[in-house]
Amino acid sequence: MNIVLVNPPHTAIGSRVPDDHLPPLGLLAIGGPLLDTSHRVRLVDAEFGPMPLSVLVDGALSGDPDFVLIGHSGSTSAHPTALRIAETIKARAPGVIIVYGGVFPTYHWRDVLAATDVFDFIVRGEGEATAAALVEALEMRRPVASVAGIAYRDDLGRPFATPPATTIADLDACRVGWELIDHGRYSYWGGKRAVVMQFSRGCPHLCNYCGQRGFWTRWRHRDPVKFAKEIAWLHREHGVELINLADENPTSSKKAWRAFLDAMIAEDVPVLIVGSTRADDIVRDADILNLYRKAGVIRWLLGMENTDEETLSLIRKGGSTKSDREAIRLLRRHGILSMATWVAGFEDEGFRDLWRGFRQLIAYDPDQIQALYVTPHRWTPFFRIASNRKVIQKDIRLWDYKHQVLHMTRLKPWMLFFAVKLIELAVQSRPKALARVLFHPDPEQRHSMRWYTKMGRRVWFREVWGFLVRDRRLTDGTTLAEFWGAPQDEEEESMIFQRPARKPARPIVEDARVSDERRLAG
CATH class of the missing domain: 3.40.50.280 (Cobalamin-binding domain)
Incomplete structure (x- = not known):
């Protein structure tokens, strides 16, 4: 066909x-x-x-x-x-x-x-x-x-x-069709030839806002040695320089992840690895973080989501502000960049809450920050929690985590928007952050931080322009449940195969x- x-x-x-x-x-x-x-x-x-x-x-x-x-x-x-x-x-x-x-x-x-x-x-x-x-x-x-x-x-x-x-129990049984692309057209990290890969699928944690956990149904991983060999083949045959891991939580199993790190070190290819994981796993792996860097890991995005303990409990994140701060410190000690995600809008925040969050972010001292807005998915438990909140954005093309979609009773949309933009600007422009961008001793990390800063600046101005000129918001929208329909959290793991009795x-x-x-x- x-x-x-x-x-x-x-x-x-x-x-x-x-x-x-x-x-x-x-x-x-x-x-x-x-x-x-x-x-x-x-x-x-x-x-x-x-x-x-x-x-x-x-x-x-x-x-x-x-x-x-x-x-x-x-x-x-x-x-x-x-x-x-x-x-x-x-x-x-x-x-x-x-x-x-x-x-x-x-x-x-x-x-x-x-x-x-x-x-x-x-x-x-x-x-x-x-x-x-x-x-x-x-x-x-x-x-x-x-x-x-x-x-x-x-x-x-x-x-x-x-x-x-x-x-799919054996993730190595289904190969990726790499021959469908011209590798020379794809890049990341400021022009480095790059691809997206998955070491694992799923996540064992129960964060109630996550739109991916139920889709994959359970955590599984590829054979660590085969995965490392595929990366090495991509480098040698196609010149791939960077791997962007699409896993929700690749480090869930310390044993499997350690086996992958050892296999990558044995392959001895100059490939950089970026991805996302949990701060708890970084703290757990304090004794092998030297292997992370040796295997090519150069940046981890840490899904911290929020800096407030009550909010972390509400969304069942399972982490703590203490482990978040410690993970960033450990990564920096081992020459790995940290990007902290911070999500506004989980609860009805006010300026005092945002100020407290800003101070926590400064205390965390991440290398990079990604500020997002809560975007509820109908099939997640958080949708049921937020089902009575009003929708302010009906264009679902903007339900991309970078636009406000839910009403806040204590802050008007422009108040939350400019507060978040100022937090981003202040965190990325603090003296420590600027010093790393300008004078980091590792040329690879200096390059990556300058690239991210340049791109982030362009995104920041584009978002401000979009908010002021292009995007339209509702002043009296319907509730979330009326907008999307009844909650579907009972179907979150509906793709799990149940053997008939x-x-x-x-x-x-x-x-x-x-x-x-x-x-x-x-």
């Missing part, structure tokens, strides 16, 4: 400002198994440019494909763009089968299928085996109801989902008459 993978252009500020672009790992992971089953597969990556819709569709339809598979890692904010792409493709080529995948369609399959008929199938959860099974079933003219892990409209036009697919699980069928609260916003 002739298959095209489409990576939609993302509207997020972080995607538009940098000159660097990273390859779409999710689509490449789907492409590998499809290539190995003798299908013709190619990628249209519309992030470059970004590519205009007409050019994207021309590229996707050239060669008369049988299937177009659309997916994006930022799937909530990318959904309107994915929808426009699918509508345009269907209008020009009605016979092309369009398959949609990602976290957002996985949970919103009922809404998506009820709102439009341009998506023929939705792949729910991990897609490597499911996408290949769906294509095979359609090619061999077998009933698609036999394919686990998909959703579509039945003969009566009703949204219909088959039982969940079996979770005596009777097989019945497919899920939704009535075609979808109530207002279940319709997609916008």
Whole structure:
């Protein structure tokens, strides 16, 4: 079969400002198994440019494909763009089968299928085996109801989902289709040739706002030695200089992570590694942090989320401000940069709360900071906590963590926005931070901090311009539950395969008459 993978252009500020672009790992992971089953597969990556819709569709339809598979890692904010792409493709080529995948369609399959008929199938959860099974079933003219892990409209036009697919236990069994990209086009860290990879999937922690934990269902990791060898191969064969780990928590198992570090050291390739992990794991690994740096780890993003203990308890973060501060100190001692994420809007904060958070950030002394706004997902427990809060942003293209979406009763949107912008400016411009940017003894780290500072400055001004001129907010919006629909946290881990006892699980069928609260916003 002739298959095209489409990576939609993302509207997020972080995607538009940098000159660097990273390859779409999710689509490449789907492409590998499809290539190995003798299908013709190619990628249209519309992030470059970004590519205009007409050019994207021309590229996707050239060669008369049988299937177009659309997916994006930022799937909530990318959904309107994915929808426009699918509508345009269907209008020009009605016979092309369009398959949609990602976290957002996985949970919103009922809404998506009820709102439009341009998506023929939705792949729910991990897609490597499911996408290949769906294509095979359609090619061999077998009933698609036999394919686990998909959703579509039945003969009566009703949204219909088959039982969940079996979770992929062996992550090394499904290879990434690296041959689908020109490695010379992808870079990060200020021009270094780069790719995105996953050592593990899932996370054992229970943070109630996380939109990824339930999607992966459980934590698993690749073979540490095989993973290190793949990185070394990418460097030697394709000149890859930097690996951006997409894991939620790659260091969950100290034993597995230590084995990977040892394997990377043995490969002896000059590859830098950046990613994110928990501060608790850094403190736990104090005795092997020297191996982190020796293996190539140069920066960790620490998902601290907040500096208030009560807020950390509310969101079930499981960490503490003490471990956050200690993790940053340990990383600096071992020559590893720290980026602290700080999220505003979990609770009804006021200026005093923001001031306290600012002082805590200064005390933490991170090398870099990433300030975000809480963005609740319907399938997470936090959505239920926040379900009665008012929505101030109905354009879901801006539900990207970089825009305010929820109402605050004690602060107007402009108050919170400029307070956060000032906190960012003050933390990044403090004397210690500027001294590191200008005079850090490690040239690699000095380069990376200067690159991040330059990019951050451009993003900062773009966000201010967008808030003042371009973006529109509601003054009296609906509640979160009215905007998205009823909470779905009971379905957070709905992709877990349950072995039937005596009777097989019945497919899920939704009535075609979808109530207002279940319709997609916008």
